[in-house]
Amino acid sequence: MFARLARLVTRRPGLVLLATLLLVGATAVLGVTAFGKLQTGGFDDPRSGSTHADQAVEERFGGQPSLVLLVTARAGTVDAPDVTAAGRELTRTLAAEPGVNRAVSYWDSGGPPLRSESGRHALVLAYTSDDDVAEDLVARYEQARDVPGPVTVTPGGAATIGENINDQVTTDLALAESVAIPITMVLLIVAFGGVVAALLPLAVGVVGIFGGLAILSVLGSLTDVSIFAVNLTTALGLGLGIDYALLMVSRFREELASGRDRADAVATTLRTAGRTIVFSGATVVAALAVMLVFPPYFLKSMAYAGIAVTVFAVLSATVVLPAILVLLGPRVNALRVGGLIGLIRRRRAAGAAAGPREASESPAWRAVASAVMRRPLLVGVPAVAVLLMLGIPFLHVSFGTPDDRVLRGTASSRQVGDVIRTDFAADTAAATTVVLEGAAGGPGGGAPAGGPAPDGYARDLSSLPNVARVNSAAGTYAAGRQVTPPAPTDSRFSAGTSTYLEVVPSVDPASDAGQDLARAVRGRPVPAGTSVLVGGPSAVLVDGKATISDHLPLAVGLIALTTFVLLFLFTGSVVMPLKALVLNALSLSAVLGAAVWVFQDGHLSGALGFLPGPLDTSMPVLLFCIAFGLSMDYEVFLLSRIKEEHDRGVPNTEAVATGLARTGRIVTTAAALLAVTFVAFATSSVTFMQMFGIGTALAIVLDATLIRGVLVPAFMRLAGNVNWWAPRPLRALHARIGLVEAPRVEVAYNVPVENVG
Structure with missing residues (x-):
């Protein structure tokens, strides 16, 4: 497969790029239409009893109030004559609006329950015929908040929460990109040592992002899709573009340095790094597809976006990027930057005398791998203890559904919600x-x-x-x-x-x-x-928690099974997939525990500007699937080079050290860049998006350091040749259907056996 693909891109690179430009143009035009089709909800189970109850209320009884207007007396109380007159006029005007089925206020039939205990506030509740009517009213009252008069009117309620979140997501996305992209570009130039090579991940990322948005646009016309899928599309598209381009360009440079011409270098790069990317993408897709088993369309939307972006990114990295590399050849190193980067490059060039394979290695990562494997238990056990301690807070996790408290205090819906919670005996809208x-x-x-x-x-x-x-x-x-x-x-x-x-x-x-x-x-x-x-809200939360818990065993089973099968096909071992699953479980428990410690318990709430509270029921599932997929991305990167050495007959410890030496720099660089992309969501004004960004960034950092740098070499040193074990029937199966890079060539290595301990 990769040989045929190499022939295509090396013989017709211009045609490949022309087709790509046409595809990007078409997906861009279609993708920009996605924003008007996406929804802000999707956190409840559409098949639950609470959803059926709320639908019945909506269809037969006019629904719950979608708009809540908080009327505040500028002076005195809401019983003052001028405030009473203004309140009644507001109620009459609202009731006369097209699409408003009913309006109730303290001054009308609502009575004392709609008056605050301090007497300064009163509520007007509007029951609308559809969401569009409510959204128009929210926009109108948002604009009229500072109109002179005896009262101020602040919109709140479900419709306002939805509009505030929608507006904030759009603003946050622009802010996150304005923070992440410049920083990422600088880091890419540092990582690649040149401007031309640094632009290649952006090319891969753009194809993935526009492709993902186009798919969301199509799906948004057919079914409910969450607006939050856009955030994942941009972050994952850019992140996978960085991951895959780093791997491909690094291998291409290595092959050029070994004396191959550009066509042969691209062919070898596709056969090795390209194969790794295809397997890596498959593991990411498998992890994301698990979210499709959960009924809430918030999670399904994340699966749609993630799968689409990953598929487009893999295609771009294995088809478009090789065509670019064929045309660039040695010019991939053009427009190098000087200073410290130039010094680093000169030192690497000086090491080329030892041979291109040695020059492509990181001495620091080889030293780390060797040190860990000399004392695997001494180093590995404390690392496991750290991960377990980070996961302890998850034992007291509590769950909720998003309401106005996921927004900052400047949002009108949050202001109304805060007043109702502190100054009203009860909230009718929460019934x-x-x-x-x-x-x-x-x-x-x-x-x-x-x-x-x-x-x-x-x-x-x-x-x-x-x-x-x-x-x-x-x-x-x-x-x-x-x-x-x-x-x-x-x-x-x-x-x-x-x-x-x-x-x-x-x-x-x-x-x-x-x-x-x-x-x-x-x-x-x-x-x-x-x-x-x-x-009602309480029943929705009860049903949401039950839905997640009911579907979680199936989701975990599917993700474990698909990961096991893919890694078995990749390695031919049953031990390596089991090791990957155990280490990923450790890493993810640490991430979820840290999420509880920060966002539920409130540590760092002052610095990040959020209100502590229960975790959204869908967010741990989203974090689990995204972090699991990305961690498997790096697992495949590392295993591919270790297996390449193993297949050449290199002893276990040397294969692990060489694999980490040759991928450690790539993995840590990719992880740092991807972490920047996700941690930019810490600037969000929506709490659960902050948690998603910070949690994913933490998962990436832990995976690239403690997991890949410490626990993987420690485990592989302890397991020795058992790493590659499989029962005889599975070995035969792998021989028939597994993918192998190259025939096994025995190479003599004189490597001392270290003591374990």
């Missing part, structure tokens, strides 16, 4: 929603004709712990008694043979008590002949 369906007759109390009677049921629910009140067709109940009779003109709680109740909590819906309340509501007896659906 647990209950839909009763059936044909149980009974005395009215506002019950629909032939439908279930909600009075006794509402009274029962209001007596549950942490319930502020229950709003129903039978009136409002609190502490087991009716406090407000049903309004004759209020029909929003009744629809045919169904009725709807709002169980308003007195606690944070994301808290343990809020989740317990949702479970308690589901556990209460319902009127005879009826069925119940329970939704």
